[in-house]
Amino acid sequence: MIEILTGSALNTVQDLGRPRAMTLGVARGGAMDAHALMMANALLGNDAHDAGIEIAFFPFRVRFHKRVSIALTGACGPVRLDERLLPANWAITVQPGQVLAIAPPLRGARMYLAVAGGIDVPIVLGARSTDLKGGFGGFHGRALDKGDMLDCHPTAMMIPEGGYGLVDPPALPCAEKTVVRILPGAEYEKFTPQARAALQSGIWSLTPSINRTGYRLDGPSLDLVAPLGLFSHGIVPGTIQVPPSGKPIIQMADANTCGGYPKIATVAEPDLRLLAQSSVGSIIHFVETTREEIVSEMRAQALRSEQLAAELASLRHKLIPWRS
Template sequence: MIEILTGSSLNTIQDFGRRHAMAMGVAQGGAMDRLALGYGNLLLDNPLDAAGIEIVFFPFRVRFHAETSFAVTGADCRVTLDDLMLPRDWAITGRSGQTLTISAPRQGARAYLTVRGGLDVPAVLGARSTDLKGGFGGLEGRALQKGDRLTCAPAANICLPAAGYGLSRPCPLPSAEGTQVRVLPAAEHDIFTPESLKTFQTAAWTLTPSANRMGYRLEGQETLMLTRKLNLFSHGILPGTVQVPPAGQPIIQMMDANTCGGYPKIATVIEPDLRLLSQTVVGAPVHFREITRDDAVQAIRQDASDLQTLVAEISKLRTQLVF
């Protein structure tokens, strides 16, 4: 069992979400950085999509009330177990009474705390992710608060070295120069002016403080304009859809996005780049680069291949651990 020592309105329990439920008007939800969550689960020999805590408000502190193997992955944070400083993307076992502290990131925007077995909360519509807007999933459909106690799902004990372990290659994070995301043209792409299409790809768009799990609002020096007035009925949208409201500043739909919307769509961020986008900090620049469908398919295949390589590397490393 773990006890939350610092509450916020933003730290939530997440797994891989409810993509299958979008047809019912339910947001996909789930971890904004799936690779980081999956990495932690792999280190603990959990299912890839086991529920963990997505942390975006720091410092975050928990106390262990039983011996618990855990991992902290994602953003580059200062992580301490009592007075022991832990490396990035590291798995170790905490003893009863010990306190884990995750400080504000030096790079990246969100960290993930996973535990052996995953967090034991009820599945709703096939997932344990918190949907704050709907008020369901996770722990009572809300953010984690000080005093909350969470249990781990039953699982066989995992034997970790006393000092813990992790790969020497941590999860990638956006560079200091900003985040470049690859996009495909969306339905209304060709109705934007040629100047706007050029601006969309050449401008440095700034991530604004209003960015959240529903959408990332961007701000640029110039606005994006249509060639003609357009009245659209609400239509289906997905995480990654880039909409342009009348003000001409783009909004990227993220994991808790509505399932439909009526703003013109200029592009769609490919899925492998959404995780990097999720680690972008407020005030950092975002750059768009249009690619072809074949390029996007190749990127998705490469992403899947990289994940399989990661699985194999962690599996091999576990056989070489010295206890």
């Protein structure tokens, strides 16, 4: 059992989401940084789709009530197991009564806590992810609160004494700016040449109006050539919509499944995790790419993930021995 010692409206149980449910008008959901969660599961020998805890509000503390192996990935910052400082992207076995304390990150915005066997919550519409808008999935369909008790699926997996970690963890955004690749959207040509140029040359910053549904940006106004009336239509995570204000909105993991604002571009799926790890005030720079480049990268990333999982399972060169 895992006891939550600090509550917030932002920390939730997440897995890789429910993309097939989008045809039912249900958000895909899942981890904002899916790759980080998959790496945490790989460290433990879990299935890639096992549920963990997405931590977006800090400090975060949990107490363990049984011996279990855990892994932390994603953002980097001070993490202590009782008084012991743990390295970033690390897996270790904890003992009953020990407390894990996670301070605000020094780099990145979200951490992922996985446990051997995965968090044991019901499967709803094909996934264990929390849908905060719908109030279902995860732990009673809500964010984790102080006093909540989470169980994990039984497993024989135990991390060796001291633990181990990733030599080459998933990249985090650089401090100066987050470079995000985009593809032209369905209404790209409906925007003025100045707006299309400003999308890539302008300085964009993340406003405080960001959540799991969407990120609002501040920067140049993106204007249409002429007023455009659209029926509400399907959208997906990564869609960049432009409301009448001219300030773009990027749909994120809990993206609405339909909307009527013009779509100027779409964020390449591998780069959504970089946005998820960016904080309020971060500078965003858009760079156009090609579908072929992104598909090739996604295939290569999937292959690397499979190879890494195999290496981790046999404790090969991607693991670091503990040095106190």
